[in-house]
Amino acid sequence: xxxxxxxxxxxxxxxxxxxxxxxxxxxxxxxxxxxxxxxxxxxxxxxxxxxxxxxxxxxxxxxxxxxxxxxxxxxxxxxxxxxxxxxxxxxxxxxxxxxxxxxxxxxxxxxxxxxxxxxxxxxxxxxxxxxxxxxxxxxxxxxxxxxxxxxxxxxxxxxxxxxxxxxxxxxxxxxxxxxxxxxxxxxxxxxxxxxxxxxxxxxxxxxxxxxxxxxxxxxxxxxxxxxxxxxxxxxxxxxxxxxxxxxxxxxxxxxxxxxxxxxxxxxxxxxxxxxxxxxxxxxxxxxxxxxxxxxxxxxxxxxxxxxxxxxxxxxxxxxxxxxxxxxxxxxxxxx
Ligand code: 5GP
Ligand code: MN
Numbered sequence: 385x386x387x388x389x390x391x392x393x394x395x396x397x398x399x400x401x402x403x404x405x406x407x408x409x410x411x412x413x414x415x416x417x418x419x420x421x422x423x424x425x426x427x428x429x430x431x432x433x434x435x436x437x438x439x440x441x442x443x444x445x446x447x448x449x450x451x452x453x454x455x456x457x458x459x460x461x462x463x464x465x466x467x468x469x470x471x472x473x474x475x476x477x478x479x480x481x482x483x484x485x486x487x488x489x490x491x492x493x494x495x496x497x498x499x500x501x502x503x504x505x506x507x508x509x510x511x512x513x514x515x516x517x518x519x520x521x522x523x524x525x526x527x528x529x530x531x532x533x534x535x536x537x538x539x540x541x542x543x544x545x546x547x548x549x550x551x552x553x554x555x556x557x558x559x560x561x562x563x564x565x566x567x568x569x570x571x572x573x574x575x576x577x578x579x580x581x582x583x584x585x586x587x588x589x590x591x592x593x594x595x596x597x598x599x600x601x602x603x604x605x606x607x608x609x610x611x612x613x614x615x616x617x618x619x620x621x622x623x624x625x626x627x628x629x630x631x632x633x634x635x636x637x638x639x640x641x642x643x644x645x646x647x648x649x650x651x652x653x654x655x656x657x658x659x660x661x662x663x664x665x666x667x668x669x670x671x672x673x674x675x676x677x678x679x680x681x682x683x684x685x686x687x688x689x690x691x692x693x694x695x696x697x698x699x700x701x702x703x704x705x706x707x708x709x710x711x712x713x714x715x716x717x718x719x
Contacts, residue, residue: 385510385511385512385513386496386511386512387512388532388533390512391498391512391533392533394471394496395424395427395429395533398428398429398430399429399430399470399471400429400430400465400468400469400470400471401424401429401430401431401432401469401470401471401472401473402431402432402433402434402465402466402469402471402472402473402495403417403420403421403424403431403432403433403434403472403473403475404417404433404434404435404436404466404472404473404474404475404483404486404490405417405433405435405436405474405475405476405477405483405522406436406476406477406482406483407436407437407482407483407484408437408438408439408633409435409437409439409443409476410439410440410476410553410554410637411443411549411550411552411553411554411588412476412521412522412523412550412551412553412554413435413439413475413476413477413522413550414435414439414443414446414449414452414546414549414550415446415521415522415523415546415547415548415549415550415551415552415553415554416475416476416500416521416522416523416525416526416546416547416550417433417435417473417475417476417546418433418446418447418448418449418452418542418546419523419526419527419543419546419547419550420473420475420500420526421433421448421451421546422447422448422540422542422543422546423526423530423535423538423539423543426538426540426543427535427538432451432453432465433448433451433452433453434452434453434454434455434462434465434466434486435452435453435454435455436455436456436483436484436485436486437454437455437456437484438454438456438457438633439633439634440633440634440635440637441591441632441633441634442587442588442589442591442634442637443549443588443634445587446545446546446549447541447542447545447546448542448546453465455484455485455486459485462486462489463489466486466489466490466493466495467489467493467494469493469495470495470496471495471496471497471498472490472493472495472496472497472498473497473498473500474490474497474498474499474500474501474509474510475500475501475522475526476500476501476502476503476521476522477501477503478499478501478503478505478506478507478515479505479506479507480507480509490509491509496511496512497509497510497511497512498510498511498512498513498514499512499513499514499515500514500515500522500525500526500529501514501515501522501525502515502516502517502518502519502520502521502522502524502525503517503685503686503687504517504675504685504686504687505685514528514529516528517687518562519562520551520554520555520560520562520563520564520567521550521551521553521554521555522550522554523546523547523548523549523550523551523554524547524550524551524567524570526547526550527539527547527551527570527573527574528570530543539573539574539577540577540578541577541578541579543577544574544575544577544578544579545578545579545580545584547570547574547579548571548574548575548579548581548584549584549588551567551570551571551574552571552581552584552585552588553588555567556641557585558571560689561689593635595629595630595631595635596629596631596635598629599625599629599631599635600639600642602625602629603619603621603625603639604619604642607619607620607621607625608642608643610643610646610649611710612648613714613718614651614710614713614714614717614718615648615649615650615651615717615718616649616650616651616652616653616710616717617643617644617646617649617651617652617653618643618652618653618654618655618703618706619639619640619643619652619653619654619655620654620655620656620699620703621636621654621655621656621657622657622699623657623658623659626656626657636654636656639654640652640653640654640665640666640667641667643667644667644668644669649669650668650669650670650672650717651666651667651668651669651672651674651713651717652666652667652668653665653666653667653706655695655699655702655703655706657699661694661695661696662694662695662696662697662698662699662702663692663693663694664678664682664684664692664693664694664695664702664706665690665691665692666678666686666690666691666692666693667689667690668688668689668690669689671688671716671719672688672689672713672716672717673688673716674686674687674688674689674690674691675687675688675691677691677693677706677709677713678691678692678693679691679693680709681693681705681706681709682694682695683695
C-alpha cells in the first residue's frame with residue numbers, strides 16, 4: 385500500500401487520471417468526485433470523471449457536470465479512459481460491485497488505484513487508501529487529503545463549491561451526528577474559498593417540479609405505513625406510480641426521511657419497484673444499525689443510520705420479508 389508521501393510524488397508529474405464513484409451518484413459522490421476533479425485539473429493533470437450511471441438533475445448545475453462521462457451512455461469511451469489511465473480514484477465507495485460493469489474494468493486496468501471513502505468494510509482493491517468511517521462525507525475526506533498534501537492553495541471556487549455540496553448533502557445539511565466541529569471548520573474554510581452556501585442550498589433543495597411534489601403528497605398519504613409497536617415506518621412505491629408521475633432519477637431522493645421524521649420513529653424504510661429490482665433505502669436514528677438489516681437480508685449495506693439494499697422478489701414479497709424480520713429487531717427498536 386502506498387503512503388501519502390508516495391502519492392504526493394506520483395502527483396508531482398502530469399498523469400492521466402480517471403475519477404469514478406458509486407452507482408446512481410448522490411450529492412457526496414458527485415461533490416467529492418468533481419471537487420477532486422477541479423483540484424487535480426488545477427495541478428495540471430489530464431482528468432476525467434466517469435460515473436457508472438446517470439445522477440439526479442439537481443446536481444447538474446455543478447461545475448464540471450458537462451464534462452462527466454456516463455458509462456451507460458458512453459461505454460466505449462469510459463472503458464478506453466479506464467484502460468489508459470495512470471491512476472483511478474474511487475470516491476465514496478469501497479467495493480467494486482458498487483460501480484456495476486465498470487468494476488471489472490477498473491479491476492483489470494493497469495492503473496494504480498486510490499480509494500477515498502467513509503463506508504465500512506472496504507474490499508481492498510486499492511494501492512492507496514484514504515479511508516475514515518467517522519468522516520461525514522467523502523468530500524470531507526477529499527478536503528482533508530488536500531490539506532495533508534499541503535496543497536490548499538489549489539482550493540479554488542469550483543473545488544470549494546463541489547466539496548461544500550458533498551458535505552452538505554451527506555451530513556443532512558449539517559444535522560447528522562457525524563457533523564463535528566471539525567466539519568463546521570472545514571465548511572467555514574470552503575465558504576472563505578468561495579463556496580456560496582446559501583445559493584448551493586437553493587440549487588440542491590429548491591428544485592422540486594410540480595409533479596414531484598404531487599407524487600410526494602400521494603406517497604405520504606397512501607403508501608406509508610406506520611408500525612408503532614416497532615417504532616418503524618415504511619413506504620412502498622410500485623412502478624405504475626413512478627410512471628404516472630413521470631418520476632426521474634433524483635425525484636425519490638429524501639422521501640425516506642419524511643418517514644423518519646415522524647415523532648418516535650427509529651427506523652424508516654423506502655421500497656421502490658425499479659423494474660429489474662426492488663431497491664430498499666433504510667434510515668435509522670441513534671444506535672439502531674440499519675446497515676445490519678440491509679446486509680443480512682437485502683444484499684446491501686451502508687452506514688449505521690443510512691443503508692441500502694435490493695431484492696429480486698416482488699414488491700409485496702419484499703415488504704413481507706421485511707415485516708418478517710422486524711421482530712428480530714424489536715428489542716433494539718423499542719429500547
Ligand atoms: P440510499 O438509500 O440513499 O440509496 O443509500 C444510503 C446509503 O446506503 C448509501 O450512502 C450507501 O452507503 C448505502 N447503500 C445503498 N445501497 C447499497 C447497496 O446496494 N450496497 C451497499 N453495500 N451499500 C448501499
Ligand atoms: Mn458519501
